[in-house]
Amino acid sequence: MLQGGKHMDTYTIGGTVLKSRLFLGTGRFPNPHVMKQAIAASEAEVLTFALRRVQLEAVDEDAILQHVDGQGFQYLPNTSGSRTAEEAVRIARLARASGVGNWIKVEISVADETLLPDPVETLKATEQLAKEGFVVLPYTSDDPVLCRRLEEAGAAAIMPGGSPIGTGLGILNPYNLERIVEKAKVPVIVDAGIGSPSDAALALELGASAVLVNTAIAKAKDPVAMAHAFKMAVEAGRAARLAGRIPKKPYATASSGLEWLVSRSQAGR
C-alpha cells in the first residue's frame, strides 16, 4: 500500500498475514447476490458469521458458506447469542467443528438494548478458548485495562467497540482507543458502531489495525458502493497513520510565512 511499493504494509493475527484493513460482517444484507458483490468491492480478507440451528424444514434457507466457499477468505465465526463464557465456549467448539478453521470472535452480550459485551464472561471465555488452541478475537468494551487483560489471557487481537452494535454512532471515545492502541502488542480491530467511512478512517488514524463493519455496509442504500467507500476510507486512514498527523493546538499558526510581507507601513513610500 505504501507508495513506491517498497514493502507491503501488513499485520498478522494468529500467524495469518493480512493486508486488508476491513473485516466484513455478512449479516443483514438484502440478499446473497448483493452480499457477494459487496464482499468483492470491500476487498475484505476476513468475513464474519454466526452459528445457528439448521431449520429442518428448509435446510438451505440460512446456509451461508455456499456463497463464499473456496475463495480463500479467513472465516471468523462469532459466539453471538451467548450470555455466559460457558455458552460461548460451546458455540466456539461447534464452529470449529464445522471445518472453517480455529478463529473465533468471542461475543458475549448482555441481553438488553445496548448489546454491550459482558467483560467478566468475555475474559473467562477468552482464557479458556486460547488454552484450547483457538485464535481468539474478543469483542470487548473500549476499556484500556480490560483490553490489556484480554491480551494477557491469550487474545490474538482485541476488538473494542466504537459504540453499541448497529447504532452507527461511530467512535464515542477516541481517547480510550488511543490508549488501547498505545499499549497493545496484538492488533486492535475496532468492532461495532462504525456508521460511516469517516468513522473507519478515524479508527485507522488512531492506530487501529483494522475495523469490522457490517450494518453500515449491509443496510446502506447501495451496499456495494458503500463497501467500496469503506475500502478507500481504511486505506486513507492507514496511510494517514503512517504519514503522521500534526498535533492539535489551541491557536492559529499562519500557513503563509510572514517574511517579505508587503507591509502596510511601507505602502506609498
Next chain:
Amino acid sequence: MNVKINGQWMTIHGQTVYDLLESHGLEAKPVVVEADGVILVPSQWKTTQLSEGMILEVVHLVAGG
C-alpha cells in the same frame, strides 16, 4: 423412537445420526452435530447410534457480524 432435534421432539425411524441427517438432506452439508452434548465429527455420524430421548443439535454457519 423419540429424539429431540434442535429443541423439537421428533419420532424417527433411522438407526444412526447419519440416517437422521440423510432423511433431512443434510448428510453432505457443512453442518455440525452435537449428540447429548458431545460434538461428532462427520466420520462418527454413521457409527453413532440414535437412542431414545437423545438430545441432538444440528447447527451451521449463517450470516452474522
